[in-house]
Amino acid sequence: MPKLAVSIDSSANYNMERDIRRKEADWDFINSLNPRLMWAVKLFIERGDLRLAQRMSGLDLEDFIEILRNAKVPVFITVIKDP
Numbered sequence: 001m002p003k004l005a006v007s008i009d010s011s012a013n014y015n016m017e018r019d020i021r022r023k024e025a026d027w028d029f030i031n032s033l034n035p036r037l038m039w040a041v042k043l044f045i046e047r048g049d050l051r052l053a054q055r056m057s058g059l060d061l062e063d064f065i066e067i068l069r070n071a072k073v074p075v076f077i078t079v080i081k082d083p
Contacts (some may be wrong), residue, residue: 026072
C-alpha cells in the first residue's frame with residue numbers, strides 16, 4: 001500500500017518555529033517572572049514542548065498559556081509550505 005504522507009524536513013521546521021518564538025517573545029517580561037516560570041517559558045521557547053514546560057511551571061495548562069500570551073510567545077505556529 002503506498003504511503004500518503006509527505007516527508008518534510010522536521011529539523012528545519014523545528015528551527016523555524018523556535019526562531020519565531022524567540023523573535024516574538026517579550027524578553028523583558030519573561031526575565032521579570034519568578035525563576036520557575038521564567039525557565040518554563042524559556043524551555044517552551046527553545047523546545048516547543050508545551051506540556052513539559054507547563055508541568056515545570058507548576059501552573060495548570062490554561063494559566064501557563066496565559067503567561068505565554070502575556071510574554072507574546074506564539075503558542076501554536078502554523079507552517080504552510082508551497083507544494
